[in-house]
Amino acid sequence: MLRLEARPEPSRAWSIAAPLLALLLTVVIGVLLFTALGKDPVKGLQVFFWEPLSSGYRLGELMVKATPLLIIALGLAVCFRSNVWNIGAEGQFIVGAIAAGGVALMAGKETGRWIVIAVVFAGIAGGMLWAAITALLRDRFNASEILVSLMLVYIAEQLLNYLVFGPWKDPGGYNFPQSKAFAAVTQIPRLFTGSRVSIGLPIALLGVAALWVFLFRTRSGFAQQVGGLAPAAARYAGFSSRNALWIALLASGGAAGLAGALEVAGPIGQLTPYVPAGYGFAAIIVAFVGRLHPVGMVFAAVLMSMFYIGGELAQSRLGLPKSLTGVFQGLLLFTLLACDTLIAYRVRFSRQAPRVGVPTMPQPARTESH
Amino acid sequence: MSNHRLELAHITKRYPAVVANSEVSLTVAPGQTHAVLGENGAGKSTLMKIIYGAVAPDEGTMRFDGRPVNVRNPQEARALGISMVFQHFSLFDTLTVAQNVWLGLDKSLSLAQVTRNIEAKAAEYGLDVHPQRLVHTLSVGEMQRVEIIRALLTNPRLLILDEPTSVLTPQAVDKLFVVLKKLASEGCSILYISHKLHEIRELCTACTVLRGGKVTGVCDPRQESNASLSRMMIGAEPPALEHHARQAGDVVLRVRDLHLRAQDPFGVDLHGVSLDVRAGEVVGVAGVSGNGQQELLYALSGEDARAPAQSIEVFGRAVGRLGPARRRALGLHSIPEERLGRGAVPTLGLAHNLLLTRGESVGHGGWLRMGNLQKQAADIIARFNVKAGGPNAAAKSLSGGNLQKFLVGREIDANPRLLIVSQPTWGVDVGAAAQIRGELLALRDAGCAVLVVSEELEELFENCDRLYVIAKGRVSPSVARADASVPQIGEWMSGLWEGAHAAA
Numbered sequence: 001m002l003r004l005e006a007r008p009e010p011s012r013a014w015s016i017a018a019p020l021l022a023l024l025l026t027v028v029i030g031v032l033l034f035t036a037l038g039k040d041p042v043k044g045l046q047v048f049f050w051e052p053l054s055s056g057y058r059l060g061e062l063m064v065k066a067t068p069l070l071i072i073a074l075g076l077a078v079c080f081r082s083n084v085w086n087i088g089a090e091g092q093f094i095v096g097a098i099a100a101g102g103v104a105l106m107a108g109k110e111t112g113r114w115i116v117i118a119v120v121f122a123g124i125a126g127g128m129l130w131a132a133i134t135a136l137l138r139d140r141f142n143a144s145e146i147l148v149s150l151m152l153v154y155i156a157e158q159l160l161n162y163l164v165f166g167p168w169k170d171p172g173g174y175n176f177p178q179s180k181a182f183a184a185v186t187q188i189p190r191l192f193t194g195s196r197v198s199i200g201l202p203i204a205l206l207g208v209a210a211l212w213v214f215l216f217r218t219r220s221g222f223a224q225q226v227g228g229l230a231p232a233a234a235r236y237a238g239f240s241s242r243n244a245l246w247i248a249l250l251a252s253g254g255a256a257g258l259a260g261a262l263e264v265a266g267p268i269g270q271l272t273p274y275v276p277a278g279y280g281f282a283a284i285i286v287a288f289v290g291r292l293h294p295v296g297m298v299f300a301a302v303l304m305s306m307f308y309i310g311g312e313l314a315q316s317r318l319g320l321p322k323s324l325t326g327v328f329q330g331l332l333l334f335t336l337l338a339c340d341t342l343i344a345y346r347v348r349f350s351r352q353a354p355r356v357g358v359p360t361m362p363q364p365a366r367t368e369s370h
Numbered sequence: 371m372s373n374h375r376l377e378l379a380h381i382t383k384r385y386p387a388v389v390a391n392s393e394v395s396l397t398v399a400p401g402q403t404h405a406v407l408g409e410n411g412a413g414k415s416t417l418m419k420i421i422y423g424a425v426a427p428d429e430g431t432m433r434f435d436g437r438p439v440n441v442r443n444p445q446e447a448r449a450l451g452i453s454m455v456f457q458h459f460s461l462f463d464t465l466t467v468a469q470n471v472w473l474g475l476d477k478s479l480s481l482a483q484v485t486r487n488i489e490a491k492a493a494e495y496g497l498d499v500h501p502q503r504l505v506h507t508l509s510v511g512e513m514q515r516v517e518i519i520r521a522l523l524t525n526p527r528l529l530i531l532d533e534p535t536s537v538l539t540p541q542a543v544d545k546l547f548v549v550l551k552k553l554a555s556e557g558c559s560i561l562y563i564s565h566k567l568h569e570i571r572e573l574c575t576a577c578t579v580l581r582g583g584k585v586t587g588v589c590d591p592r593q594e595s596n597a598s599l600s601r602m603m604i605g606a607e608p609p610a611l612e613h614h615a616r617q618a619g620d621v622v623l624r625v626r627d628l629h630l631r632a633q634d635p636f637g638v639d640l641h642g643v644s645l646d647v648r649a650g651e652v653v654g655v656a657g658v659s660g661n662g663q664q665e666l667l668y669a670l671s672g673e674d675a676r677a678p679a680q681s682i683e684v685f686g687r688a689v690g691r692l693g694p695a696r697r698r699a700l701g702l703h704s705i706p707e708e709r710l711g712r713g714a715v716p717t718l719g720l721a722h723n724l725l726l727t728r729g730e731s732v733g734h735g736g737w738l739r740m741g742n743l744q745k746q747a748a749d750i751i752a753r754f755n756v757k758a759g760g761p762n763a764a765a766k767s768l769s770g771g772n773l774q775k776f777l778v779g780r781e782i783d784a785n786p787r788l789l790i791v792s793q794p795t796w797g798v799d800v801g802a803a804a805q806i807r808g809e810l811l812a813l814r815d816a817g818c819a820v821l822v823v824s825e826e827l828e829e830l831f832e833n834c835d836r837l838y839v840i841a842k843g844r845v846s847p848s849v850a851r852a853d854a855s856v857p858q859i860g861e862w863m864s865g866l867w868e869g870a871h872a873a874a
Contacts, residue, residue, distance in 0.1 A: 232712040
């Protein structure tokens with residue numbers, strides 16, 4: 001018989017092993033899935049786990065997709081560690097992209113390269129603004145930040161649609177719902193020629209270092225996390241829960257907005273209804289698979305990026321739907337949640353009688369007075 | 371064999387890190403009130419959980435009414451007639467008192483009947499609890515009353531009580547003892563866990579002493595002295611406290627006519643609270659829990675910063691509206707009753723827990739100097755004799771007494787000028803309690819003003835120079851310890867002091 005037994009201490013080894021075991025289980029379920037779909041499982045795994053790494057160009061693409069995931073996840077980690085549940089990073093990403101796009105569209109012939117900085121900061125400001133709505137409603141009216149931030153995603157999508165179908169539609173675009181292509185001067189600088197990897201990557205890695213320092217080496221980072229771990233202790237210490245709420249939402253909103261700006265002024269180069277690619281939601285998985293730890297999230301972002309590319313390749317190579325990406329991402333999250341049980345519990349294989357030397361009662365437990 | 375209600379033989383329980391019980395044998399006769407005495411960590415709670423079926427022993431046998439039994443869970447224990455009042459309450463916060471009690475009983479009664487039964491038992495035993503209140507709004511003392519009533523409602527044949535008197539007025543303790551003696555005379559056996567030696571000697575007719583998981587003595591407590599019981603329990607006698615009378619200095623904390631509505635709908639409003647604490651004196655606030663202590667403590671510490679600024683002064687500065695950090699900067703430190711979750715973050719290490727109230731290891735721009743922090747924690751651990759795995763041991767890995775020593779150490783080490791402590795020795799073993807009391811007196815002798823809020827009168831009489839009593843959100847005039855008597859303070863704890871009517 002299988003039994004779960006609470007550990008006296010949460011296991012450190014398992015907090016690292018759980019994501020690895022979850023990945024293994026995801027692969028195993030993936031194999032079953034490919035077999036059930038009548039595809040060669042070896043081929044399927046190759047498409048997901050080998051081909052994205054097989055060439056310099058592909059590695060570059062891997063980084064292109066991992067960058068926004070990582071940047072958003074870094075912000076979300078601040079939120080989740082302080083018990084603020086921002087589920088709407090996708091909306092903050094979109095509004096960041098809109099704000100950045102608005103600035104980029106203003107660029108003319110004689111605009112200098114400095115416009116890139118304005119584009120990036122507009123993106124950050126846009127994301128912060130969108131997250132600030134959630135923070136304000138939570139702060140003033142105690143509205144659930146989960147619902148508010150999530151619903152604001154759909155409003156952000158409609159805002160983007162309104163702009164690209166309406167006022168910002170490219171007059172010379174054959175009535176397609178898209179803005180003019182941004183001027184070349186607004187393009188986020190690339191690191192190498194021939195690859196789409198931009199300065200977003202070093203920015204994200206700087207963010208990793210910055211987050212590590214904030215969380216583990218500053219008092220405000222500590223205060224932020226105490227609010228999440230033990231709210232009463234935060235009140236006792238005098239750490240303001242309102243500050244923590246605003247810091248968490250502005251940081252994650254700013255990060256998502258930055259990712260939006262880097263994306264729209266980078267690989268995409270114009271505003272279209274297809275700017276939202278689900279990075280804001282996938283980053284939630286990245287944050288948790290990465291244990292909300294800055295370094296862990298780097299690996300998680302690369303993994304999730306592999307699923308994105310693998311899904312696209314599976315579509316072209318194996319004739320499978322692209323939604324396989326979402327299936328793998330979801331599998332990973334669910335297996336991780338299951339494996340996380342092992343951090344606090346151990347599995348015991350026990351026989352029927354757990355005790356030695358205690359005879360079982362011969363009769364039902366009725367007693368009479370003596 | 372059948373003349374024993376309960377018979378344990380060679381019970382052993384091993385946990386990964388410790389052996390909680392080793393070869394423990396114990397017999398309880400029908401109608402016997404049997405004390406189980408031991409320090410925290412001696413294995414008392416584990417043994418009781420084994421009897422109650424909440425924990426399975428690795429070895430050993432248990433007989434109930436002469437028959438071998440295998441109690442696999444608390445339901446089976448209750449079917450046998452074993453009831454338990456835990457030290458750590460097993461109540462659901464979001465349910466009412468009546469719903470909680472109802473959950474623990476067999477389902478033959480309706481909720482309305484259970485509510486009536488609760489009211490009847492509460493009246494019979496003088497345990498004041500409202501069945502419709504939500505548990506999360508109750509104070510620690512009130513929760514314990516719910517647990518006692520819940521146990522009594524099952525009409526137990528063996529009642530296990532884990533430190534039941536720590537939250538009762540002396541009169542209520544006397545009343546409880548009447549109840550327990552009545553229960554015993556009706557044939558119910560009682561296992562009574564306590565560290566209060568005089569209670570055990572008054573109430574119990576047999577005593578088993580545990581130390582380090584082993585039985586170190588079986589005796590009749592009525593034949594023993596405090597000193598001899600203490601020797602069996604800790605292997606030595608606790609050091610006697612030296613309490614010199616001392617001239618108090620200037621007023622450090624002045625509370626004047628503080629009125630404050632409770633934030634929680636079931637909380638207690640404060641009505642015209644006035645009190646002073648001077649440098650170099652220990653002042654106690656006695657009272658049954660749930661009479662406004664929490665509200666007063668939050669208002670004083672700054673967790674609740676809604677008080678009119680002028681109503682609370684520290685060193686002549688109006689602080690009513692300041693938060694805890696600003697008050698700490700003035701030298702006001704506090705130690706809350708709730709250690710895990712408020713006084714300390716359970717999952718963080720001791721070193722990190724210093725950062726809740728201490729800023730010495732925080733450099734420019736809020737930068738944490740980790741080396742300093744570790745050393746600071748190690749120093750406190752060494753100075754206050756805290757048993758812990760080191761500066762990085764998680765707060766929740768410490769026993770209650772050791773965590774309390776660390777928290778008291780954290781605040782004393784900050785050289786406070788005004789220290790406010792709530793229940794400093796609640797659930798702490800005799801050795802640690804003596805040490806904590808000694809530290810508080812040393813702090814007083816160094817000129818610090820100390821305010822102790824406690825429900826344990828014995829402790830207040832031992833420590834304090836002056837006493838106030840809080841009842842129903844009002845605070846009595848102060849009385850010097852030398853002039854105070856237990857019956858008088860006990861009466862005040864019901865709100866009956868001179869002038870109380872005029873104020874009401």
